[in-house]
Amino acid sequence: MKPGSFVLYEPSSVEQAAVMLADVAEHDGRIIAGGQTLVPAMAMRFAQPAYLIDINSIAALKRLVIERDQLVIGACVRHAAFHEPVTDGPLGHLLSTVVRHIAHLPIRNRGTFCGSIANADPASEWCLVSVALDATLVAQSVSGIREISASSFFLGFMTTALNPDELLVSANLPLLETDTRFGFHEVSRRAGDFAQAMALAVFRLDGPTLRNVRIALGGVETVPKRLAAVEELLEGQAFDSGLLERAAQIASEAVEPVDTTGEDIRYRRRLVRTVVIRAVKAALANTASE
Ligand SMILES: Cc1cc2nc3c(=O)[nH]c(=O)nc-3n(C[C@H](O)[C@H](O)[C@H](O)COP(=O)(O)OP(=O)(O)OC[C@H]3O[C@@H](n4cnc5c(N)ncnc54)[C@H](O)[C@@H]3O)c2cc1C
Numbered sequence: 001m002k003p004g005s006f007v008l009y010e011p012s013s014v015e016q017a018a019v020m021l022a023d024v025a026e027h028d029g030r031i032i033a034g035g036q037t038l039v040p041a042m043a044m045r046f047a048q049p050a051y052l053i054d055i056n057s058i059a060a061l062k063r064l065v066i067e068r069d070q071l072v073i074g075a076c077v078r079h080a081a082f083h084e085p086v087t088d089g090p091l092g093h094l095l096s097t098v099v100r101h102i103a104h105l106p107i108r109n110r111g112t113f114c115g116s117i118a119n120a121d122p123a124s125e126w127c128l129v130s131v132a133l134d135a136t137l138v139a140q141s142v143s144g145i146r147e148i149s150a151s152s153f154f155l156g157f158m159t160t161a162l163n164p165d166e167l168l169v170s171a172n173l174p175l176l177e178t179d180t181r182f183g184f185h186e187v188s189r190r191a192g193d194f195a196q197a198m199a200l201a202v203f204r205l206d207g208p209t210l211r212n213v214r215i216a217l218g219g220v221e222t223v224p225k226r227l228a229a230v231e232e233l234l235e236g237q238a239f240d241s242g243l244l245e246r247a248a249q250i251a252s253e254a255v256e257p258v259d260t261t262g263e264d265i266r267y268r269r270r271l272v273r274t275v276v277i278r279a280v281k282a283a284l285a286n287t288a289s290e
Helices: 014-027 038-043 090-101 105-110 113-119 125-132 228-234 241-253 265-285
Strands: 007-009 029-032 051-054 064-067 070-074 136-141 144-149 154-156 167-174 181-187 197-206 209-218
Touching (some): 014 029, 014 051, 014 136, 029 038, 090 125, 090 181, 090 197, 113 167, 125 167, 125 197, 125 209, 197 265, 209 228, 209 241, 209 265, 228 241
Parallel strands (some): 007 051
Antiparallel strands (some): 070 167, 136 144, 136 167, 197 209
């Protein structure tokens, strides 16, 4: 199928884009960034926006810089920008590990980090990373700039705290201490498919003791989330395999899998156990992913 007709705007500044969005948001106007989700949806007529605001000519949105201990990822930064570490230290390594799980190379060459965040697919790797690391998401409209923490950004299945007239201008990730370890594990049917379950474990080790533990899960519920009960169990404890088994059990009981894939709920809970165990083990072994 072919998309329906639409009016295309190509602003050259964020301010211009915000004015255009304010005009058309009420009339099914949308931002288009990489188009890797929106264009297929339009071709299938799942989405029929009357207006598209293409932000790709806005130079300010191509920023990928470190400012005040944060990595600032502008709205036009492509997934492929993370194939090689973009910073020294664990954050750059974490992003370059995770990006390999997103779709396929042609999609990564065009799709954007912020487009994934705005699209809020529950199985999006960047949404998981944003929640795990407490990203700050920066939105702009004609009314001004608003900073939203990732923990309050994802409201439900493909639903965010962005207002219809707000453009996501950047996702800001805090840099990680140099001794931070992380592990990521994803299960999907085939390479490049969306995750059936994925976990990101991030912590520091003080001898055998786990500190600053973050365990986040994606692809299972309608939004990615940190597993508070698992983090509490692990925090300040010396690692042993029994502790990890208990943590994985709590993780599998703490989730309510949504049936997006037609799979047995018990199977999804088992996947949760698996991805949590493997993510933590990868972090302990400092191998990033298993
Ligand atoms: C075959 C296939 C496999 C895929 N596999 C994966 C996968 O494994 N993991 C994964 O995470 N993704 C996957 N994707 C999705 C891909 O990563 C997209 O790039 C991403 O979801 C959206 O980014 P985009 O820049 O292409 O956004 P677009 O398609 O341009 O936009 C998507 C939505 O976000 C809105 N939007 C975009 N940018 C902004 C902004 N700055 N401010 C406000 N709203 C905005 C648009 O209005 C639209 O509603 C896959 C896609 C395909 C086609």
